[in-house]
Amino acid sequence: MPKYTKKDFDTHKVRRFLEPGPIVLVSSAHKGETNIMTMGWHMIMEFEPSLIGCYIWTENHSFEMIRRSKQCVINIPTVDLAAKVVKIGNSSGREIDKFSEFGLTPKPGTHVRAPLIDECYANFECRLADSSLIRKYSLFVLEVVKAHVATSPKYPRTIHYRGDGEFMISGTNTSRYRKLFRPQML
Amino acid sequence: MPKYTKKDFDTHKVRRFLEPGPIVLVSSAHKGETNIMTMGWHMIMEFEPSLIGCYIWTENHSFEMIRRSKQCVINIPTVDLAAKVVKIGNSSGREIDKFSEFGLTPKPGTHVRAPLIDECYANFECRLADSSLIRKYSLFVLEVVKAHVATSPKYPRTIHYRGDGEFMISGTNTSRYRKLFRPQML
Numbered sequence: 001m002p003k004y005t006k007k008d009f010d011t012h013k014v015r016r017f018l019e020p021g022p023i024v025l026v027s028s029a030h031k032g033e034t035n036i037m038t039m040g041w042h043m044i045m046e047f048e049p050s051l052i053g054c055y056i057w058t059e060n061h062s063f064e065m066i067r068r069s070k071q072c073v074i075n076i077p078t079v080d081l082a083a084k085v086v087k088i089g090n091s092s093g094r095e096i097d098k099f100s101e102f103g104l105t106p107k108p109g110t111h112v113r114a115p116l117i118d119e120c121y122a123n124f125e126c127r128l129a130d131s132s133l134i135r136k137y138s139l140f141v142l143e144v145v146k147a148h149v150a151t152s153p154k155y156p157r158t159i160h161y162r163g164d165g166e167f168m169i170s171g172t173n174t175s176r177y178r179k180l181f182r183p184q185m186l
Numbered sequence: 187m188p189k190y191t192k193k194d195f196d197t198h199k200v201r202r203f204l205e206p207g208p209i210v211l212v213s214s215a216h217k218g219e220t221n222i223m224t225m226g227w228h229m230i231m232e233f234e235p236s237l238i239g240c241y242i243w244t245e246n247h248s249f250e251m252i253r254r255s256k257q258c259v260i261n262i263p264t265v266d267l268a269a270k271v272v273k274i275g276n277s278s279g280r281e282i283d284k285f286s287e288f289g290l291t292p293k294p295g296t297h298v299r300a301p302l303i304d305e306c307y308a309n310f311e312c313r314l315a316d317s318s319l320i321r322k323y324s325l326f327v328l329e330v331v332k333a334h335v336a337t338s339p340k341y342p343r344t345i346h347y348r349g350d351g352e353f354m355i356s357g358t359n360t361s362r363y364r365k366l367f368r369p370q371m372l
Contacts (some may be wrong), residue, residue, distance in 0.1 A: 021207010
């Protein structure tokens with residue numbers, strides 16, 4: 001399993017890791033219980049405050065835990081964790097303790113009570129910023145209030161879901177097009 | 187420039203190409219004018235109807251065109267078009283005709299008046315399904331009403347933006363984890 005040394009990261013720059021669209025693990029805590037869910041439907045919504053829109057299905061055990069505790073952590077797993085990511089998505093926190101079942105390490109956060117998943121490349125502590133779209137769209141608008149990112153490698157090898165059991169694994173990173181950008185459009 | 191033969195595709199399965207998080211080109215038409223914008227902030231919101239949430243900045247010329255015409259096309263460019271994608275993002279439809287300026291071919295859609303970009307791997311014709319989140323979040327909830335996807339290759343080499351002029355290019359596709367999924371979780 002991967003072991004990362006992490007440092008604080010600018011919360012307004014989490015797009016660097018989320019905008020490319022990886023599958024993420026969302027960890028939560030409520031009334032002495034913790035849980036983890038696999039999530040593929042999310043998007044950046046704002047830089048400042050650092051807002052992320054997340055679709056969480058009402059049937060997920062995490063749905064009520066996050067809605068009630070108003071907190072969670074978005075964790076970015078790398079391809080080494082792909083099998084665990086699938087198994088976490090297959091199982092329910094109603095029946096098992098996912099941290100213990102899948103041998104993952106819960107690490108205390110600094111701004112929320114939900115635990116970070118230590119084996120993930122990055123951990124973004126989030127507060128529920130707007131609950132008004134939950135009923136209609138299962139859409140949680142979260143604000144990233146603290147970010148922890150691995151010091152190496154520069155970019156993680158992330159897994160991106162296509163549905164039907166197929167993943168795309170992130171490929172090459174390039175700044176060769178950077179010179180074409182107008183500075184204000186970066 | 188890429189040249190694709192396309193066929194009709196199930197609108198409820200567009201996640202196959204959007205959920206991995208590529209940069210897309212959004213084409214629109216309003217009052218005899220067409221335009222193209224580059225978009226990185228989007229997410230799947232529902233399978234049936236096939237809903238996509240899209241953040242469109244108020245300063246974009248496309249913002250009013252899509253809001254007023256209530257239609258657009260989400261086009262998926264491959265890495266061959268990366269330089270054009272950047273230049274489209276850098277420029278404004280207020281000043282130039284982007285189809286002509288960047289040598290792209292507008293192709294009539296079947297369900298909307300916005301043109302498809304023929305050189306893209308896939309084209310998803312969309313109608314504005316919900317405008318109520320535009321004011322607060324610049325969030326357009328679009329419904330995919332018709333999808334056209336290239337017959338080959340099976341998956342496109344897409345570009346995924348990290349901010350700061352850096353892209354991730356999609357890598358390997360794999361179904362090796364498929365056997366771990368419970369059928370209902372695919």
